[in-house]
Structure formats: structure tokens, C-alpha cells
Amino acid sequence: MRSGPVDTSDASTAVPWRQRLHVRLAVWVALCLGAISVVLLLWYEHTLGRERDAHLQWQGIGLAKYIAQRQTAPFIDAQGNAHPTQLANSAMYISMIHPSLEAYLIDRQGRILQHTLGEEKPRLVQVDLSSVAPLLLDNVPPLPVFGDDPRNPGAPNLVSIAPLPDATNVQGYLYLILNGQQARQQQQRSATQRHQQSVWPVLALVLGFATVLIVSVQTRVTRRLRIMAQELSQFRQPESGPNPPHGRARDEIDVVSQAAETLRERVSQQFTRLEDAERLRRELVSNVSHDLHTPLTSIQGYIETLLLRGSELPAEAREQYLRTCLQHCRSLGRRVAELFELSKLESGQTVLQAEPFCLAELINDLLQNYTIAAQSRGVTLHLADNADRQAQVLADIGLIERVLQNLIDNALRHTPSGGRVELMVSAAGSAVHVQVRDNGHGIPSADLPHIFERYWTKPAPDVDAASAQSTGLGLAIARRILELHGSRIEVRSAPQSGTEFHFGLPAALHA
Template sequence: MSAHHAKGPLHLQAAAGASGLLALLGLVMFALVHHHGTQTALEATQRLNLGLARYVVAHLEGGMVDRSGHPDGRRMTALAQQVMMINPAVEVYLLSTDGQVLAHALDGELPVDPIGRRVDMAPVQRLSTPALAAPRLPVLGDDPRRPGQRTIVSVAPVADAGTTTGYMYIVLHGQALRTVAGNLADSQALRELLLGLVLVTAMAAGVLALALRRLTRPLRQLAAELDAFRTEPGTPGSPRAQDELGVLRMAIAALQQRVGEQFARLEQADSQRRELISSISHDLRTPLSNIRGYVETVLLRGDGLAVETRAQHLRTALRHTDLLNRRVRDLFELSKLDAGRQTPRQDRFCLAELLQDVVQNYQLPARHQGVAIAMAANSLRQARVTADIAMIERVLQNLIDNALRFTAAGGQVTLVVTASGAQYAISVTDTGRGIPAEHLPHIFDRYWRAGPDEEMRAGTSSGLGLAIVKRILELHGSAVRVTSALAQGTRVEFALPLAA
């Protein structure tokens, strides 16, 4: 869309186009009327004077050409004066039988004397042969005085003893009449006619504009409503069309785009729904099966079980119940994060204090596992950041849970806060067994496990902890980076902006 560039409201464009067409038609009509008037005037003049040459020849006393074929100049001059006294607009010529100008009686100085010029004999034959049917007027003949121009003429043969010796050739639309016609072309009447044409066109344009404005009012209202629907508040850079059709075209395109986006969101939501159902089924099957197995064992064997064995089965079922509770909680938390129903608050807090509180909460479970957990001595103690403190605490908890899960007794988990430009970097480092390089791209995928040995650890992880970490940090505009070496440990790092 080349693109269509609107020039104004539709009714004004239509009125302007119609006015231009009316003006063009008016000019064409004016030209046709002018041409018709000219032709009518020529026909009338020629019809009135068609027998003038024949009348002149009939009243000649003696011939105009002597026996040697030379014209009688004195007689020609006298004849021309008599004719032009009757009609000053005519010009009298004497032609030979082959159309050559033999004589004339033109007044004044001539740029080029027409004597010797030849005229087209076809009009002469049509006008001078009585046997032919009356010609359709006007019949134009060559103007000897103005080569290349044609005008109305009156023609009659000049005979001597029954033999045609030449032709009387009278130009009816002579120089005098041309001068008058030229003056008329610049007359007041013609100017008034043109002015009237302009006024009529302007009035027609105004009437058309008003009529079209009224007719297109519903279209303009619809275009305005669609434009308001298309352009959302706060988007001044949105392109705007200048006519109603452009608005409709852009609104339709915007609606198509919006419908496409809505369909995409619906498909994404449906995909997330199916994935959630599959995830819940996957996530709940193992602990439920384990709980059912242990409870059935206790019920079926009853008093046949030793007291200690029964207590162990019940403790295991309780542990799986706790895991089931954690998995349900993690599932709903991750689903809310994915659906955008949770947005991070902008809390200003001391990062070192939060890390110290989290470390303190994990001292007892870490001691039971034989793992040391602490905040590094070189950490920045006054670091203040802007983030959602509850979400960042959840990130730290998940990272520490993961570190403790894969760190053997005698290992260590360390938390560090360092400055990194306009941000503070937070890292959680463990001395666990590490992660193979080929597994690093997948560790943030939900439910991903490295192998069968990890599956055997069911009951200690929901498989969603790192996925929740990644999603929370994405909402904060931060990325999580992982470095690891086998048998040496893993380091997970992310950054938060300094508090303003």
C-alpha cells in the first residue's frame, strides 16, 4: 500500500474531483459552442455571398483576360473597388484555369505579393460547377494572401467566347473581417461567459461539498469510532490517515493484527493449560503412589508390622505428603508467574541483611546434612537494591535448596555480594559434585533431571525450583548465569539494580 496518501476528508476530495470534471466539461462545451458558432457564422456568410462571384462575372463588360492570357489590371482594379464598396471584408483575385493567381486588387503594402501562387482547385471546382449538387457549406478554399490558411470563398468561372479563361475568386473572410473576429475574441461578452463558467463551477463545487458531507456523515462517524478503537491512549506516534477510507483501511489492519495476537495468546494459554495439566499429573503421580503404597502396607499388615517399621512407613508417607504440598505450591506459583498475575514490587532493602536472614534459617538443616553455609566475609554489608524482597528471598531459598541437595557432607555453601557497575551481583557457590557441561543448558527446564540417579531422589525436589528462579529474575529484568566444574562445585549468579 504504492501507499495511498490522502489529501483531506473524503467529501472534499469527491467535491474537488467532481468540480474539476465539471470545469473540464464546461471548457469542452465552451470550445464546442465556440467552434459551432464559428462554423455557423462561416456557413451563413458563405451562403449569403455564394453567388457574389457569379454576379460580378455576369455584370462584367468585356473580359478580364486578353487573348494573350494576360489579365487586364486596370479593369481588375476598378472591379475590385466596386465590389469592396459593397462589402469591404472581401478580397478579389483572378485565377488561371490551373489555380495560379493572375491578378488582385489588395490595398496597402504586402509582405509577399500573392501573384503567382497557386490555390487548391478542388474547392474551386465544387463551387463553380453547376452540374454538381449543391455543396455542403462551408467549403473552405486556400487564402492566397496567407499561405497554409483556408477560408470561405465565392467562385465563378470567367469565360471568353464560351471558353473558360480563368476564375473569379473572392475571399469572403478577408483581413478586415479577421481583424474584427480577433477583436471579438477579446470581447467583454466572452470574458463574461468565461467568468460565468467559473462561478457556476464554484457554486457546483460548494453544493457538491455540502451534499457529500451530509451523505458521508455516517461514514465519518464510523471511521472516527474505528480510529478511536484502533489508537490506544498514550500512543501519539501511531500513524493516522487523513480520509475516511484510509482510517477504515488502517483500522481493519489493526483489528486483523489484534485478532491474530488474541488467537496467538489463546493458543499459548491453551498450550500452557495442557502443559499445566500434564505437569500436575507428572508431579503428583510419584508422591501419591508412594503414600498409597505405604498406607496400604500399614493397613494390610496391621499388627503384623513391627512398631518401628510401622512408624518408619508413616514417617515416609508424611515426608511424601510434605513433598506433595511443596509441589502443589510450586506449581501454582510458577503458573501465576507464567500467566503474568504476579508483578514484582519495587522494594528498597539491604541485600546483606536479607542474605544473612536466609543463611540463618538454613543453619539447622545444613548442620544436620554436615554442610557449612555462610555469607562470605568480603561481601558488601551496606548494599541496597530495588526489587521485590519476597521474590528475591524465594530465589535464594531455591538456590540454597538446590546447592544443599547436591553437596555431600563436609562441603560448603557460600553466599557473596559484590559490586558490578550500577548493580550488585549475588552468587551462591557450593562445593558439590558439579554439573556436566552438556547439562547446563537444560537445568532451568521444568522437570528436567540429569539421569536415573536423580529420579531416585524423588521426595527431595519438585523439579520446579530453578524454573521458578529463572522466571522471577526475568520479571526483574535480570539473567541468571551458571558455571560449574565436575567434582569441584557450581556457582549461580544474578544481579539486581542499586537502590535510587
């Protein structure tokens, strides 16, 4: 376990700062706050506006009746005739009551008969009386009540209305727009000014402050998550490189879940390895005990005979017994060594130590060791004349030597007297190819899929099984070694015409 403060910089570099959880959360919260504030503000402005309108209308609701009653001549008489100049004469008086008042004389259908707009013509010829009908009742209705504004169709305005000449004999109406164009323009100007000078700056200030507060709170809250992401990301396998195997992390939660997935994979790999190692161990123990049992019993028999009847036996027989014991011991030693070699290779304990070396030189050295064995079998063993003698490979020299030993050893044992075993080296691009071919007995096609299996062995037809000293491990070892080099061993064979093993190795780059 680690203790003390944890550096979260690594986890942070895995996720660009704009995608970090606390930044994204802060942006979202700030956006939501902004949207909520704007909605609240609009709602507040709307309510405030309605309240102001209601107040304004309440103040001016009786103005139409008041103005109509104070005229020297009625605007519309009891016969329904509109006075031709009375409204124009009163325009000054009306504007003195309030400069934003606009007055209209309308008939019973709402058609405009006269107005106080002077030269300007109203854009409506008729107003809708049904919407302002509540204002004609005795009781004051809930305010504000809006009616058509003849100057601005589609923008209803505050209205005061009075029946003419009176409520008992209605021939038309005096229709006042309380909040005339002048007043509305003034209102708009002061609203814009208020927004620019106080509302927006205060809103920006509050939002900025809230965002800073949220970022700092969330940085603290998500810090533990980043620490966890950092600690879990240490489980990432070094071979997986800087880019995680599960795609790019969008935020710390992705980092944590990717690290958890990597962890799960690693644990399951470890389990598989442990299971493989355990299976190999069991196989090893069972094979060792089986393989060792026969020669050990035989050695024991010879030694017991020598101990019990050694003095009675002729000297040649004693020597023969001892030689047989020695042969068994050597065979045992070889078997045990190969078993351990393979188990080491398969359990991943063998570490590749690659270095550049000349392949032809290694082969020549090896061939010298096999000269006597080849001669005694009557087999020609050589490196092909057209082999590339300069080719350098980058590989583990000790392990490649083991591969070649196994292949040469097999070829010699499976090639009858008078035969030939030839090795070939050829460079092609970034690889160097090696072939070991013989013109021996060959391998039946039914056996070909099995020859690389562990313990699979079949002695050459001219050799009896007891003296073959086969373990069936040589090709399994060779294949595993080449796999470690990232290569693959291939075989081509035809019974009675010979066998060719072939593999490639990475060429060493010349300085």
C-alpha cells in the same frame, strides 16, 4: 454495543483532512467535471464557429461572380490578358460591398496576378485551387469550404470564387477572401470578451457549486465508513502506540483495513493464549495427579497402619510414621505452590509491580534465612566483598526474591560440604548484574539446554532422589520472572568445578 451519535474525531485525526476519502473523491470528481466542461465548451465553440462560417459563406458565395459581372471592363479578357488597373479601380467598390472582403486575380494555376491589399504584399504567391474546386460547380457544396488565405498561409479562410471572363472560357479567376483580416481580428476580440465576461465566470460558478454539492453528498456517504473506522480502531492494542503497526493510513478505507488486520491479529493471539492456557491446564492436571499420587499413597498407607495397628506399635515407630507423613505433606505443599506459581506466571496473570530497591539489602536479608541450611551442609554462603552494595534496581521485589531463593537453594543443594556459594552484584550503565556462583558438582554440558525446562530435574550426586524434594520447576519459574522483567537468565557450568547463574536488571535512576 455503543448507541447514540458517534464522535468520529479520533478516526479523523488518524487521517489528515486532505487525504480523507470524501475530500479526495470530491477533488477527483471536480477535476473530472472541470475537464469534461472544458472539452464540451471547446467542442461547442468549434461547432458554433463552423455554423457561423457556413452561414457567412452561404451569404457571400456568389459575390465573386456578382462583382465580376458588374465591371465596365473585364478583369481578364477572352485572350487571357489581365486588365492592368481594373481590379485596383474596383477596390473601393468591393470594400463597400463588405469591408472585410479581400480580392485577388489569379491565373488558371492559382498564381496571384493582382490584389486589393494596396501596399501590403500577400505572403503566398499561389493558392491551391483543388481545395476550392467544389465552389466552381453548379450545385452549392456542403459549406463551409476553406481555401488558402494569401495573407495568412496555414490559416485557411472562407472563399468565394468566379471563373473569368466566364465559365465557358476560363482564363483565370476572381478569388475573394470573405472573412478578411479585419473581420477575423474583430471576431477574436469579441470571443475573448465573451469568454472573460460570461463563459469562464459561469463555468467557475457551476463547478464550485457542483464541488460543494459533491463534498456534502460524499461527506454523508463516507460518514458511516468513518464511524466504522473509528469503532474498529478501538480494537488497536494500547501498546501499539499512536502509530498503527501496519504503516500510516492513507484514508478511511486504510483505517478500516488496518483495524480489521489488528483485530484479526488480536483474535488469533487470544486463540493462541487460550490454547496455551488450555495446554497448561491439562499439563498441570496430569502433573499434579502424577506428582501427588505417590506421596498421597504413602501418607494414606502410614495413616491406615496407625489407625489399624497404632496401639500395637512402639511410641518411636508411631512418631517416625507421623514425621514421614509430615515430610510428605510439606513436600506436597511445596510442589503444589510451585505448580500454581508457574501456571500463574505463564498464563499472564502475574502483574509486575516494579519499584526501586537496593539489591544488596535484599540479598543480605535472604542470606540470613539460609545461614542455618548452609551451616548444616558445611557450605560457605556470602555476598562477595567487592559487590556493589548501593546498586538500586527497578524490579518487582517479591518476584526477584523468588528468583534468588531458587538459585541459592539449587546452589546449596548441588555444592558438597566444604564448598562455597557466592553472590555478586555489579552495576554497569543502565543495568545491574547479579551472579550466583558455586564451586559444586556443576552441570554436564548435555544437561545444560534442559535445566530451564519445566519438570526437568536431576538430583545432586550425593542426594537420593526420594529425599531431593525436587520439582524441576524452580529454574522455569526464575526464567519466566526474568522474562517479565525484560531480562534473560544465563548459565555457565563445568562439571566438578561449579556453576554460575547470571542475569541483569534495570538500574533505578537516582533522583
